[in-house]
Amino acid sequence: xxxxxxxxxxxxxxxxxxxxxxxxxxxxxxxxxxxxxxxxxxxxxxxxxxxxxxxxxxxxxxxxxxxxxxxxxxxxxxxxxxxxxxxxxxxxxxxxxxxxxxxxxxxxxxxxxxxxxxxxxxxxxxx
Amino acid sequence: xxxxxxxxxxxxxxxxxxxxxxxxxxxxxxxxxxxxxxxxxxxxxxxxxxxxxxxxxxxxxxxxxxxxxxxxxxxxxxxxxxxxxxxxxxxxxxxxxxxxxxxxxxxxxxxxxxxxxxxxxxxxxxxxxxxxxxxxxxxxxxxxxxxxxxxxxxxxxxxxxxxxxxxxxxxxxxxxxxxxxxxxxxxxxxxxxxxxxxxxxxxxxxxxxxxxxxxxxxxxxxxxxxxxxxxxxxxxxxxxxxxxxxxxxxxxxxxxxxxxxxxxxxxxxxxxxxxxxxxxxxxxxxxxxxxxxxxxxxxxxxxxxxxxxxxxxxxxxxxxxxxxxxxxxxxxxxxxxxxxxxxxxxxxxxxxxxxxxxxxx
Numbered sequence: 001x002x003x004x005x006x007x008x009x010x011x012x013x014x015x016x017x018x019x020x021x022x023x024x025x026x027x028x029x030x031x032x033x034x035x036x037x038x039x040x041x042x043x044x045x046x047x048x049x050x051x052x053x054x055x056x057x058x059x060x061x062x063x064x065x066x067x068x069x070x071x072x073x074x075x076x077x078x079x080x081x082x083x084x085x086x087x088x089x090x091x092x093x094x095x096x097x098x099x100x101x102x103x104x105x106x107x108x109x110x111x112x113x114x115x116x117x118x119x120x121x122x123x124x125x126x127x
Numbered sequence: 128x129x130x131x132x133x134x135x136x137x138x139x140x141x142x143x144x145x146x147x148x149x150x151x152x153x154x155x156x157x158x159x160x161x162x163x164x165x166x167x168x169x170x171x172x173x174x175x176x177x178x179x180x181x182x183x184x185x186x187x188x189x190x191x192x193x194x195x196x197x198x199x200x201x202x203x204x205x206x207x208x209x210x211x212x213x214x215x216x217x218x219x220x221x222x223x224x225x226x227x228x229x230x231x232x233x234x235x236x237x238x239x240x241x242x243x244x245x246x247x248x249x250x251x252x253x254x255x256x257x258x259x260x261x262x263x264x265x266x267x268x269x270x271x272x273x274x275x276x277x278x279x280x281x282x283x284x285x286x287x288x289x290x291x292x293x294x295x296x297x298x299x300x301x302x303x304x305x306x307x308x309x310x311x312x313x314x315x316x317x318x319x320x321x322x323x324x325x326x327x328x329x330x331x332x333x334x335x336x337x338x339x340x341x342x343x344x345x346x347x348x349x350x351x352x353x354x355x356x357x358x359x360x361x362x363x364x365x366x367x368x369x370x371x372x373x374x375x376x377x378x379x380x381x382x383x384x385x386x387x388x389x390x391x392x393x394x395x396x397x398x399x400x401x402x403x404x405x406x407x408x409x410x411x412x413x414x415x416x417x418x419x420x421x422x423x424x425x426x427x428x429x430x431x432x433x434x435x436x437x438x439x440x441x442x443x444x445x446x447x448x449x450x451x452x453x454x455x456x457x458x459x460x461x462x463x464x465x466x467x468x469x470x471x472x473x474x475x476x477x478x479x480x481x482x483x484x485x486x487x488x
Contacts (some may be wrong), residue, residue: 039161040442041420061420063161063442064354066471085418091167 001122002030004096009118010072010110013094022106024073025099031122033095036062042088045101049077052058053110058100060091069100074108077101132178133332135233135269141350143284148353151179156352163357165362165444166319169485171347174339175356177324177334181245183238189258190234197255197395198228199378200390205230210297210313212288213386214378215248216396220403222250222372225383227315235377237269237311248342248431250270255395270332274339275322275359278346283323285342287312293323306338317356319363320487339470361393362443364412364452364483370423370438371410372454381438382482408435409457410485413468415440415449426452426469427460427477434459437468443484450484451477 003009008016013032017025033039039060051057051071058069079102084090090098113121129147138145142378143154153176156164167173173301181252185193194202200213207230224244229237240248249264256262274282283292283305291303292312299313306333316322327335340348366372372381377400383473389397415421421440426433440451451468453460460479467474 037156038160040162041418043419061442063165063358063444064155066420066422 001034002096003115003119003122005115007096008112008114009121010070010112011121014069014072016072016109016112017099019102022075023104024080024106025102026069026072027099028069028091028095029118030095032067033092036067037063037092038063039091040085040090042080042091044080044085045077047077047080049078051075051103053108058084060088071103072110072112073103073106075103075106078093078104099100106111129421131327132176133382134176134336135403135419136245137336138176138300138350143350143352146353149179149242151242152306154350156177156354157324159349159355161352161358162444164349164351165358167349168320168351168355169324169445170277172274172278172282172322172343173318173351173355174336174348175273175275176271176336177273178270178329179242180271181240181242181264182246182269182271182326183240184263184265185236185238185252185253185260186234186263187258187260188219188234189260190236192245193256193260194228194236194259195391195394196257197252198226199387199394199396199416201391202228202230207232208298210299210302210315212246212450214372214383215251216394217251217374218291218399219375219396220376220396220399221374222368222376223251223399224373225366225368225372229311229313233300242367245326268329270327270329270335272325272327272332272335273316273318273322274325274343274348275316275318275320276348277321278348282339282343282346282348283312286338295429305335308335308338310335317365318359319365319483320359320484328348329401358441358444361439361441361450361452362445362483362485365488366410368438371454376454377403377406379403380408380410382410399411405457408454410438410482411453411455411460412480412482413437413440413451413453413466413477414480414484415451415468415475415477416465419470419473419475420449421451421468421470421475421477423451425451427455428467428469429459429464429473446484450480452482
């Protein structure tokens with residue numbers, strides 16, 4: 001399973017890429033997309049939405065099931081990746097490029113793992 | 128504790144994603160994914176392990192009489208080598224299960240039932256048997272493979288005597304040799320596509336699986352999981368027990384009147400069905416026109432009026448759109464009419480379209 005080195009991760013398999021101290025992009029890890037497989041629909045938040053840590057702020061649907069995406073950050077949604085609305089399969093094809101939302105004015109975050117810790121977490125959950 | 132089918136090791140070796148289903152461990156998909164597996168069946172061919180299905184033999188001079196009493200369809204004009212679909216009703220006119228009946232011989236029938244209902248069905252049948260008939264649940268002694276798709280016949284031709292391949296839909300050949308393995312081969316399936324189902328002894332299942340995959344390699348045959356089985360049957364609008372029908376929903380309400388012969392002598396559920404009268408609800412097809420995917424058990428509205436609920440829904444890979452089946456107030460949703468489906472608190476638009484969503488040409 002591919003893990004992007006400079007990203008941070010949650011236990012629910014979201015990734016966080018910090019663009020600055022207070023702005024970051026959020027997406028789904030390679031593990032998450034491979035578990036869901038064949039993503040056919042994405043529901044994204046709206047620009048300007050205020051999100052808290054743990055909020056379900058997007059959902060991603062595969063042929064078989066719906067998965068909620070939880071915000072690992074508190075802040076304001078400053079952009080959403082609208083390309084995914086027409087091409088949700090991009091999450092399968094390029095999980096670390098296919099960001100869902102950008103969050104600014106970050107005022108809080110959940111405990112995040114770095115790439116090495118996330119790799120270890122994946123290995124342990126596979127046991 | 129879930130049972131393994133005789134093909135469990137094959138699924139593991141092929142890296143199938145194994146899930147518990149109806150008491151069995153089965154692959155929901157292989158690394159190819161549901162969409163690729165679905166498309167393989169529509170365009171080429173797919174191979175499914177459906178060994179979880181239940182098989183019951185009814186045998187004896189009164190076997191036919193019992194089928195006539197237990198099931199809603201009419202079997203009096205059936206001949207050996209034919210297959211027939213039927214609901215089995217309870218005394219309230221609801222559905223115990225839907226199943227298919229193979230006439231093996233005079234006084235001998237094979238009944239194939241849903242895995243999840245196997246024990247309930249066997250108990251129900253036993254409680255209602257009459258006269259000179261024996262029932263045996265042979266499910267654990269039978270493996271079943273489904274070879275589905277337009278190339279299925281070409282693949283079978285390579286491994287069995289062409290003359291023994293059942294020519295017509297809902298017919299079968301008993302004791303056919305497929306690569307030396309004794310099988311019952313029927314032209315049946317649950318995908319809305321041309322195809323066959325092969326029943327064999329569990330100890331031969333692995334060999335048959337490998338043989339068919341090998342024979343179908345050049346035809347693009349791939350193994351398919353439960354995920355594609357569900358999207359295929361939904362696209363073809365084939366009902367699934369527990370979704371489009373259950374112990375309360377009558378077969379007429381869910382659009383199965385073709386298999387309910389109210390003209391034949393008495394059968395279990397007949398008087399209740401007659402008493403219930405013209406169904407107040409009907410099964411309709413919905414195409415999601417808004418953004419989202421409807422699933423089962425979601426409320427359907429016209430304005431603020433709730434007219435029913437969805438029974439199954441998904442994104443259909445071949446059609447490339449989200450569809451759902453729904454049971455709604457009769458006449459409330461003529462073809463082309465618009466409605467809204469409450470998808471987890473959000474209303475999305477849909478319109479009524481004819482069933483099936485997909486029909487094999």
